[in-house]
Amino acid sequence: MHELSIAMSLIDVITETLIRENADKALSVTVEVGALSGVVPEALQTAFVKAASNTPLQDCRLSIFYxxxxxxxxxxxxxxxxxxxxxxxxxxxxxxxxIVRGRELDVIRIETS
Ligand SMILES: [Zn+2]
Structure with missing residues:
Protein backbone atom coordinates (compact mmCIF):
# COMPACT_ATOMS: atom_id res chain seq x y z
CA MET A 1 0.00 0.00 0.00
CA HIS A 2 1.35 3.32 -1.22
CA GLU A 3 0.22 5.42 1.75
CA LEU A 4 1.82 3.07 4.25
CA SER A 5 5.27 3.53 2.73
CA ILE A 6 4.73 7.31 2.79
CA ALA A 7 3.67 7.07 6.43
CA MET A 8 6.85 5.11 7.20
CA SER A 9 9.03 7.75 5.55
CA LEU A 10 7.18 10.44 7.51
CA ILE A 11 8.07 8.55 10.68
CA ASP A 12 11.71 8.52 9.54
CA VAL A 13 11.69 12.26 8.90
CA ILE A 14 10.12 12.97 12.29
CA THR A 15 12.56 10.66 14.08
CA GLU A 16 15.53 12.38 12.41
CA THR A 17 14.12 15.78 13.42
CA LEU A 18 13.76 14.66 17.05
CA ILE A 19 17.39 13.53 17.11
CA ARG A 20 18.63 16.69 15.39
CA GLU A 21 16.68 18.99 17.71
CA ASN A 22 17.41 16.86 20.74
CA ALA A 23 13.67 16.79 21.45
CA ASP A 24 11.79 14.14 23.44
CA LYS A 25 8.49 14.08 21.66
CA ALA A 26 6.82 15.02 18.41
CA LEU A 27 3.45 16.62 19.09
CA SER A 28 2.32 17.04 15.53
CA VAL A 29 3.43 16.90 11.95
CA THR A 30 1.87 18.92 9.16
CA VAL A 31 2.07 17.80 5.56
CA GLU A 32 0.87 19.25 2.29
CA VAL A 33 -0.68 16.72 -0.03
CA GLY A 34 -1.32 17.87 -3.57
CA ALA A 35 -4.38 16.75 -5.51
CA LEU A 36 -2.04 15.23 -8.12
CA SER A 37 0.30 13.55 -5.65
CA GLY A 38 -1.65 10.31 -5.86
CA VAL A 39 -2.04 10.26 -2.08
CA VAL A 40 -5.49 9.92 -0.53
CA PRO A 41 -5.44 12.04 2.67
CA GLU A 42 -7.79 9.72 4.60
CA ALA A 43 -5.68 6.69 3.67
CA LEU A 44 -2.50 8.50 4.72
CA GLN A 45 -4.09 9.43 8.06
CA THR A 46 -5.04 5.80 8.69
CA ALA A 47 -1.64 4.53 7.57
CA PHE A 48 0.16 7.03 9.80
CA VAL A 49 -1.77 5.97 12.91
CA LYS A 50 -0.95 2.37 12.07
CA ALA A 51 2.74 3.04 11.37
CA ALA A 52 3.15 5.13 14.54
CA SER A 53 1.40 2.74 16.92
CA ASN A 54 3.74 1.20 19.50
CA THR A 55 6.47 3.66 18.57
CA PRO A 56 7.53 6.83 20.45
CA LEU A 57 5.46 8.70 17.86
CA GLN A 58 2.13 7.13 18.64
CA ASP A 59 0.74 10.36 20.14
CA CYS A 60 1.96 12.49 17.27
CA ARG A 61 -0.90 14.12 15.42
CA LEU A 62 -0.87 14.27 11.63
CA SER A 63 -2.43 17.33 10.00
CA ILE A 64 -2.93 17.14 6.28
CA PHE A 65 -3.40 20.18 4.06
CA TYR A 66 -4.93 19.23 0.78
CA ILE A 99 1.12 22.89 -13.19
CA VAL A 100 2.30 25.22 -10.43
CA ARG A 101 0.61 23.60 -7.42
CA GLY A 102 -0.90 20.20 -6.73
CA ARG A 103 2.04 17.80 -6.89
CA GLU A 104 3.20 18.49 -3.34
CA LEU A 105 3.97 15.84 -0.85
CA ASP A 106 5.89 17.88 1.66
CA VAL A 107 6.41 18.02 5.38
CA ILE A 108 5.91 21.68 6.21
CA ARG A 109 6.07 21.59 10.00
CA ILE A 110 7.04 19.29 12.82
CA GLU A 111 6.15 20.44 16.33
CA THR A 112 8.38 18.95 19.00
CA SER A 113 8.64 19.29 22.75
ZN1 LIG B 1 -5.64 30.66 -20.45
Whole structure:
Protein backbone atom coordinates (compact mmCIF):
# COMPACT_ATOMS: atom_id res chain seq x y z
CA MET A 1 0.00 0.00 0.00
CA HIS A 2 1.35 3.32 -1.22
CA GLU A 3 0.22 5.42 1.75
CA LEU A 4 1.82 3.07 4.25
CA SER A 5 5.27 3.53 2.73
CA ILE A 6 4.73 7.31 2.79
CA ALA A 7 3.67 7.07 6.43
CA MET A 8 6.85 5.11 7.20
CA SER A 9 9.03 7.75 5.55
CA LEU A 10 7.18 10.44 7.51
CA ILE A 11 8.07 8.55 10.68
CA ASP A 12 11.71 8.52 9.54
CA VAL A 13 11.69 12.26 8.90
CA ILE A 14 10.12 12.97 12.29
CA THR A 15 12.56 10.66 14.08
CA GLU A 16 15.53 12.38 12.41
CA THR A 17 14.12 15.78 13.42
CA LEU A 18 13.76 14.66 17.05
CA ILE A 19 17.39 13.53 17.11
CA ARG A 20 18.63 16.69 15.39
CA GLU A 21 16.68 18.99 17.71
CA ASN A 22 17.41 16.86 20.74
CA ALA A 23 13.67 16.79 21.45
CA ASP A 24 11.79 14.14 23.44
CA LYS A 25 8.49 14.08 21.66
CA ALA A 26 6.82 15.02 18.41
CA LEU A 27 3.45 16.62 19.09
CA SER A 28 2.32 17.04 15.53
CA VAL A 29 3.43 16.90 11.95
CA THR A 30 1.87 18.92 9.16
CA VAL A 31 2.07 17.80 5.56
CA GLU A 32 0.87 19.25 2.29
CA VAL A 33 -0.68 16.72 -0.03
CA GLY A 34 -1.32 17.87 -3.57
CA ALA A 35 -4.38 16.75 -5.51
CA LEU A 36 -2.04 15.23 -8.12
CA SER A 37 0.30 13.55 -5.65
CA GLY A 38 -1.65 10.31 -5.86
CA VAL A 39 -2.04 10.26 -2.08
CA VAL A 40 -5.49 9.92 -0.53
CA PRO A 41 -5.44 12.04 2.67
CA GLU A 42 -7.79 9.72 4.60
CA ALA A 43 -5.68 6.69 3.67
CA LEU A 44 -2.50 8.50 4.72
CA GLN A 45 -4.09 9.43 8.06
CA THR A 46 -5.04 5.80 8.69
CA ALA A 47 -1.64 4.53 7.57
CA PHE A 48 0.16 7.03 9.80
CA VAL A 49 -1.77 5.97 12.91
CA LYS A 50 -0.95 2.37 12.07
CA ALA A 51 2.74 3.04 11.37
CA ALA A 52 3.15 5.13 14.54
CA SER A 53 1.40 2.74 16.92
CA ASN A 54 3.74 1.20 19.50
CA THR A 55 6.47 3.66 18.57
CA PRO A 56 7.53 6.83 20.45
CA LEU A 57 5.46 8.70 17.86
CA GLN A 58 2.13 7.13 18.64
CA ASP A 59 0.74 10.36 20.14
CA CYS A 60 1.96 12.49 17.27
CA ARG A 61 -0.90 14.12 15.42
CA LEU A 62 -0.87 14.27 11.63
CA SER A 63 -2.43 17.33 10.00
CA ILE A 64 -2.93 17.14 6.28
CA PHE A 65 -3.40 20.18 4.06
CA TYR A 66 -4.93 19.23 0.78
CA UNK A 67 -3.52 21.38 -2.02
CA UNK A 68 -5.77 21.85 -5.06
CA UNK A 69 -4.27 21.93 -8.53
CA UNK A 70 -3.27 25.35 -9.85
CA UNK A 71 -2.06 25.91 -13.38
CA UNK A 72 -0.36 28.79 -15.11
CA UNK A 73 -1.66 29.37 -18.61
CA UNK A 74 0.94 30.57 -21.10
CA UNK A 75 -1.76 31.93 -23.41
CA UNK A 76 -3.64 34.26 -21.06
CA UNK A 77 -0.94 34.38 -18.35
CA UNK A 78 -3.35 33.60 -15.57
CA UNK A 79 -3.00 31.23 -12.65
CA UNK A 80 -6.22 29.32 -12.00
CA UNK A 81 -7.36 26.43 -9.87
CA UNK A 82 -8.57 23.43 -11.85
CA UNK A 83 -9.97 20.03 -10.93
CA UNK A 84 -7.32 17.25 -10.92
CA UNK A 85 -8.87 15.67 -14.01
CA UNK A 86 -9.47 18.91 -15.92
CA UNK A 87 -6.06 20.14 -16.95
CA UNK A 88 -7.14 22.96 -19.24
CA UNK A 89 -7.10 26.70 -18.61
CA UNK A 90 -10.58 27.49 -17.23
CA UNK A 91 -10.24 31.03 -18.56
CA UNK A 92 -9.39 30.48 -22.23
CA UNK A 93 -9.57 26.70 -22.63
CA UNK A 94 -5.91 26.36 -23.65
CA UNK A 95 -4.02 23.17 -22.86
CA UNK A 96 -0.80 25.16 -22.93
CA UNK A 97 -0.49 25.16 -19.17
CA UNK A 98 2.08 24.44 -16.48
CA ILE A 99 1.12 22.89 -13.19
CA VAL A 100 2.30 25.22 -10.43
CA ARG A 101 0.61 23.60 -7.42
CA GLY A 102 -0.90 20.20 -6.73
CA ARG A 103 2.04 17.80 -6.89
CA GLU A 104 3.20 18.49 -3.34
CA LEU A 105 3.97 15.84 -0.85
CA ASP A 106 5.89 17.88 1.66
CA VAL A 107 6.41 18.02 5.38
CA ILE A 108 5.91 21.68 6.21
CA ARG A 109 6.07 21.59 10.00
CA ILE A 110 7.04 19.29 12.82
CA GLU A 111 6.15 20.44 16.33
CA THR A 112 8.38 18.95 19.00
CA SER A 113 8.64 19.29 22.75
ZN1 LIG B 1 -5.64 30.66 -20.45
Missing amino acids: VPVSVHCSVCERICQVPPDGLLCPNCGSSNID
